[in-house]
Amino acid sequence: MGNRLIAGALVCAVAVMCGACGGGNPAAPSGGSGSGSGGGTNTGLGRGTITAQIDGVTFTGVATAATSQSGIFATAASNSSNTIALGFGALAVASTTSVNATSPTNANMVVYSGSTAQSWAASTSGGSGTLTITSINATGATGTFAFTMVPVPGTGATGTRSVTNGTFSVTF
Numbered sequence: 001m002g003n004r005l006i007a008g009a010l011v012c013a014v015a016v017m018c019g020a021c022g023g024g025n026p027a028a029p030s031g032g033s034g035s036g037s038g039g040g041t042n043t044g045l046g047r048g049t050i051t052a053q054i055d056g057v058t059f060t061g062v063a064t065a066a067t068s069q070s071g072i073f074a075t076a077a078s079n080s081s082n083t084i085a086l087g088f089g090a091l092a093v094a095s096t097t098s099v100n101a102t103s104p105t106n107a108n109m110v111v112y113s114g115s116t117a118q119s120w121a122a123s124t125s126g127g128s129g130t131l132t133i134t135s136i137n138a139t140g141a142t143g144t145f146a147f148t149m150v151p152v153p154g155t156g157a158t159g160t161r162s163v164t165n166g167t168f169s170v171t172f
Contacts (some may be wrong), residue, residue: 023089048140048170050086052163054109059163061086066140066170068092071143072104073133075170085110088145088162089130095125096132099123099147105131107147109161118157120149140171 047063061077064089076087090097090106097105099122106123122129129147136142145166151157 047172048075048168049135050075050166050168050170052086052145052166053088054084054163055161059084059086063168063170065172068136068138068141068172073101073136075141075168077168083112085112090131090133091160092133092141094136096130099129100129105129107131107145107149107163108152109149110164111157116156119137119152119155120157120161121152122147122149123171127160138172140169142169143167 047066050059050061050063052152059079061079061084063075063077064085066075067073069092072089073091074087075094076085078085086107086109088105090103090105097103099105099107099165101124103124107121107127108123108131109120111118111120115136121127127148127150129145129149131143131145133141133143145163145168147163149163150163151159
């Protein structure tokens with residue numbers, strides 16, 4: 001199940017990156033360094049932590065992916081029981097942004113139960129929330145987040161999910 005969760009977290013990160021960049025190529029590096037650009041990509045384990053309350057239950061995840069490339073920041077984490085992957089992204093600048101119909105800020109959560117996976121999202125097509133990037137540079141990012149996530153059609157997910165009191169500290 002560990003490889004499946006890592007793959008799911010990477011899918012979250014890629015989905016977040018693609019949604020944030022409007023369908024461009026998230027793998028194309030910008031070539032620069034410093035705040036908000038060219039920080040690189042890391043998909044190895046142990047790239048920092050993401051914590052939150054998901055429907056009032058504590059989530060503590062190890063960052064399985066983190067990137068700051070082409071002006072886009074994205075990260076994803078999985079919990080120790082390999083049942084939840086949570087990822088989100090936005091423009092790679094220190095600021096607070098909101099999820100709405102025109103914003104590149106978005107989030108995705110995959111919950112594994114046995115052989116099934118259900119997904120929820122906060123994106124241009126539904127859900128809401130905010131992401132604050134407190135600091136970002138060539139080596140990592142920190143910040144806070146909160147999302148109300150809606151079911152992703154076709155995944156069997158139902159009801160909304162509340163993600164509150166989120167914090168992240170990741171390295172690229």
